[in-house]
Amino acid sequence: xxxxxxxxxxxxxxxxxxxxxxxxxxxxxxxxxxxxxxxxxxxxxxxxxxxxxxxxxxxxxxxxxxxxxxxxxxxxxxxxxxxxxxxxxxxxxxxxxxxxxxxxxxxxxxxxxxxxxxxxxxxxxxxxxxxxxxxxxxxxxxxxxxxxxxxxxxxxxxxxxxxxxxxxxxxxxxxxxxxxxxxxxxxxxxxxxxxxxxxxxxxxxxxxxxxxxxxxxxxxxxxxxxxxxxxxxxxxxxxxxxxxxxxxxxxxxxxxxxxxxxxxxxxxxxxxxxxxxxxxxxxxxxxxxxxxxxxxxxxxxxxxxxxxxxxxxxxxxxxxxxxxxxxxxxxxxxxxxxxxxxxxxxxxxxxxxxxxxxxxxxxxxxxxxxxxxxxxxxxxxxxxxxxxxxxxxxxxxxxxxxxxxxxxxxxxxxxxxxxxxxxxxxxxxxxxxxxxxxxxxxxxxxxxxxxxxxxxxxxxxxxxxxxxxxxxxxxxxxxxxxxxxxxxxxxxxxxxxxxxxxxxxxxxxxxxxxxxxxxxxxxxxxxxxxxxxxxxxxxx
Numbered sequence: 186x187x188x189x190x191x192x193x194x195x196x197x198x199x200x201x202x203x204x205x206x207x208x209x210x211x212x213x214x215x216x217x218x219x220x221x222x223x224x225x226x227x228x229x230x231x232x233x234x235x236x237x238x239x240x241x242x243x244x245x246x247x248x249x250x251x252x253x254x255x256x257x258x259x260x261x262x263x264x265x266x267x268x269x270x271x272x273x274x275x276x277x278x279x280x281x282x283x284x285x286x287x288x289x290x291x292x293x294x295x296x297x298x299x300x301x302x303x304x305x306x307x308x309x310x311x312x313x314x315x316x317x318x319x320x321x322x323x324x325x326x327x328x329x330x331x332x333x334x335x336x337x338x339x340x341x342x343x344x345x346x347x348x349x350x351x352x353x354x355x356x357x358x359x360x361x362x363x364x365x366x367x368x369x370x371x372x373x374x375x376x377x378x379x380x381x382x383x384x385x386x387x388x389x390x391x392x393x394x395x396x397x398x399x400x401x402x403x404x405x406x407x408x409x410x411x412x413x414x415x416x417x418x419x420x421x422x423x424x425x426x427x428x429x430x431x432x433x434x435x436x437x438x439x440x441x442x443x444x445x446x447x448x449x450x451x452x453x454x455x456x457x458x459x460x461x462x463x464x465x466x467x468x469x470x471x472x473x474x475x476x477x478x479x480x481x482x483x484x485x486x487x488x489x490x491x492x493x494x495x496x497x498x499x500x501x502x503x504x505x506x507x508x509x510x511x512x513x514x515x516x517x518x519x520x521x522x523x524x525x526x527x528x529x530x531x532x533x534x535x536x537x538x539x540x541x542x543x544x545x546x547x548x549x550x551x552x553x554x555x556x557x558x559x560x561x562x563x564x565x566x567x568x569x570x571x572x573x574x575x576x577x578x579x580x581x582x583x584x585x586x587x588x589x590x591x592x593x594x595x596x597x598x599x600x601x602x603x604x605x606x607x608x609x610x611x612x613x614x615x616x617x618x619x620x621x622x623x624x625x626x627x628x629x630x631x632x633x634x635x636x637x638x639x640x641x642x643x644x645x646x647x648x649x650x651x652x653x654x655x656x657x658x659x660x661x662x663x664x665x666x667x668x669x670x671x672x673x674x675x676x677x678x679x680x681x682x683x684x685x686x687x688x689x690x691x692x693x694x695x696x697x698x699x700x701x702x703x704x705x706x707x708x709x710x711x712x713x714x715x716x717x718x719x720x721x722x723x724x725x
Contacts, residue, residue, distance in 0.1 A: 186280035186448040188216070194556070195315050195422075196336040196547040197591035198228035201598075204236035208245055218246035218289035222275050222296075224268025225253035226336075227633060227690055228592030234632070235586070235595060248293045250275065254430065256304040257332030257341050259365040262693035263634070266367050267334050269305035270382040270419040271430045274442070277451075281444035302433035304369030306332060306360045308352060309384060309426025313337045318539060321548045331355070335384075335421045335428075336547035339695055353398040356429050357406075369431060373407030378442060380430040381413070385420040387427060392416070395427050403431075411439055414452055514572020519724055521570045526720040528558035528565075530712050541705035545692035550705035553591045560588035578605035578621075592633075592690070593706065596642070599632055600625035615664040619653040626650050635689035640682045642706035648674035649714055668721065672714045679707035 189207040193199035208219050219240070223233045230251065237247045254271030255261075275296050282292045309330050312320040314337075321337030324330055329352070333340035344355075361371045371377070381396045396415040403410055411434055419428070434442065531554045538551030564584060571577045582601035585594050607621035626646050630636060637647045652671035659667050682704035687693040692700050 186276050186446050186451065193232075194549075194553075194590045196549050197553060198226065198232045198595070200587045200590055200594060201232045201235040201239065202587045204233055205239050208236060208240045208247060209243070212240075212243075212245050218248065220279055220283070220289060220292055221247065221249040222272065222279060223249055223251050224272055225251050225255075225265050226268065226592070227264065227635075228590075228595055229268075231592055231595030231599070231632060232590075235598070246289055248289050250279075250293060250296055250300070252300060252303075254300070254303045254305045255332075255334070256306045256360040256365070256367050256369055258367050259362075261367050263639070263688050264690065264693045269307065269335055269430070270380060270428045271303035271305045271432065273380065273418050274303055274378065274430065274432045275300065277444075277446070278438065278441045280446065280448075281441040284444065299432070299438060302369070302438075303430065304360050304367075305428055305430040306356050307334070307340070307384065307426060307428035308356060309333055309340070309421075309424050310346065311386070311423075311425040312339070313385065313422040313424040315422070315547070315549050315552070318548055318552070319543065321543055330426075331359070333426070335419055337421060337424070338547055339699065341695075349394045349398040350401065353395060353429065354402050357399075357402050357431075360429070360431065369433075371406070371408060371431065371433065374409070376409040376411045376434050376439070377403065378412040378432045378434055378439070379403065379410055379414065380418060380432075381415040382419055382428045382430065383417040384424040384426040384428060385417070386423045386425040392427070399429060412442065416450075416452065418450075516574060517570040517572050519721070520574065520577055521565060522724060523717050523720040524561055524565060524570070527713050527716040528561045530716040531555060531558040531709070534709070534712050538705045538709055541702050541708060544702045545687065545695060545700045545704065546690070549591070550593070550709065553589055553593050554709050557585050557589040557594070557597070560584050574608040574618075575605040576609075578602075578608065593642075593709075596629050596633055599628045603628035615656045615659075615667070619650070619656050622646075622650045622653055633689075638685060639689040640685040640687040640692060640700075640704050640707075641689050642704070642710045644682050644685065644704065645675040645678040645707035645710040645714075648678040649710070665721070668718055672711070672718045675707075675711040675714045679703050679711040682707050 188211055191199045191204050191207050193203075204221075208221075211219050221233050221237060223229045233249060237249055240247045252268040252272045252275055253266035255267040255269050258266070278299060279292055279296050282295060287295075310324070312322045312324055312330075314320045322330075322339040324343070327346055328343050329346050330340040331342050331344065346352075359365070360369050362368050363370070379399055381392060381399055383392055387395075392415050396413065400410055400413065432438075535551035535555045538554060539548050540551075542548050542550035561581070561584060564580070571580065578601045582598045582605065585601070586598035588594075589597065604621035604625035607624055608617050626643070629646070630643065633641075635641045635643055637643050649671040652674045653667060655670075656664055656667040680703055683702060685704075686697050687695070687700055687704075690704075690706070692704065
């Protein structure tokens with residue numbers, strides 16, 4: 186079925202470096218092309234997209250298919266439908282096609298066509314909890330949540346618990362309601378494959394009851410159940426619930442679905458012998474650095490040897506004269522202090538951000554930012570802060586890409602990468618920093634797909650950047666006042682998200698009346714900018 190799987194943190198997409206490692210490992214093993222099967226979440230699209238672009242730059246044939254099979258929302262937001270358990274159907278069909286030797290473009294075309302025939306809906310009797318955190322949402326006893334996702338986020342509506350037959354009928358009626366823009370067309374006489382997926386905490390007995398109810402409900406509608414799967418295929422930690430996935434099939438799709446596979450968790454494989462080989466791959470070291478002690482013959486400075494290490498490419502050693510990569514400069518102490526203040530502020534607000542995220546997402550925004558803060562602190566303990574601001578931003582882009590994870594990691598990495606070129610050596614005036622912030626924000630908008638007003642971090646970042654760009658018209662010595670105005674604008678922008686309707690990110694999948702707190706990503710941006718301001722006020 187799958188040649189590689191890349192795992193991120195709990196409810197977070199993996200960093201692009203890990204994804205790139207898997208792609209390069211497959212290329213090194215002889216793959217003629219790599220298909221990335223990605224569920225429709227912003228972080229996954231960003232991080233897998235970054236890795237795909239990096240792989241293409243290395244000559245790898247890479248394609249990406251986005252699975253969006255969620256049938257919960259009658260009017261999906263601009264973020265689109267979520268990717269849920271129907272993804273496993275795509276895994277199976279794509280794997281069968283690859284095994285038969287189909288070229289990458291034909292596999293993409295076939296599974297893209299089948300995606301239109303897949304629908305999923307979830308229901309649960311309980312929330313789940315990220316390890317060490319509070320439950321992702323509150324559900325009173327006797328209530329059930331309909332239309333939830335796989336990352337602990339709440340659903341679209343609640344109702345009282347009823348019998349399995351009634352619950353399943355409600356689910357299928359909702360999934361196939363033609364008035365819904367995200368419905369799965371299903372008519373009498375259609376043939377389907379059914380997957381009853383355990384979201385984590387149901388017993389085998391309960392799963393069997395729900396499966397029987399699904400079969401009875403579909404057959405009562407005249408639908409032919411060609412195949413049925415029941416088990417744990419895409420769980421959500423300890424959530425006590427199920428998701429129901431349906432795929433309309435024709436004889437060719439059913440043939441691919443039935444193709445033999447050695448995947449150990451695929452059902453009805455009692456006679457298959459599975460090897461115990463390990464396929465965990467470490468991310469590639471993009472580069473390592475070693476500085477020689479000798480100096481330039483003419484005494485112009487140290488010699489830095491840059492050693493690029495890649496699992497496929499032979500190690501190269503390049504002699505660079507007077508390289509300033511790890512040299513300090515006038516701004517080094519200022520930037521170090523700012524980074525220390527930012528990191529400690531993010532760690533201090535970890536629980537606040539988690540609490541805000543529990544109301545609108547999966548409850549890990551604070552954890553994600555804390556991972557980035559810890560990575561920066563560890564880096565500061567063993568490195569000289571580069572004298573060139575652009576080099577520092579590039580370093581930070583790599584750190585958050587590797588250590589932060591989730592959509593935030595991808596967005597921050599894009600921001601820092603785009604900003605870096607505007608504050609290179611000799612270009613560190615206030616106007617250059619403002620232009621760097623603007624370039625970074627534009628990159629986030631371009632690749633992330635969100636805009637101001639969508640209830641995301643951009644609602645804090647964009648007003649701040651607008652204020653910073655006014656620095657060119659500020660009187661001499663007015664840079665600090667401009668920064669103060671930018672921080673205030675960010676904080677007001679973050680607070681304004683309390684009254685905005687989410688049109689991007691995971692909060693867009695939740696009923697608007699239940700999203701009443703400020704967006705955690707916007708609050709994090711305001712926290713970062715406030716920390717930068719306070720560090721500069723103490724130094725300048």
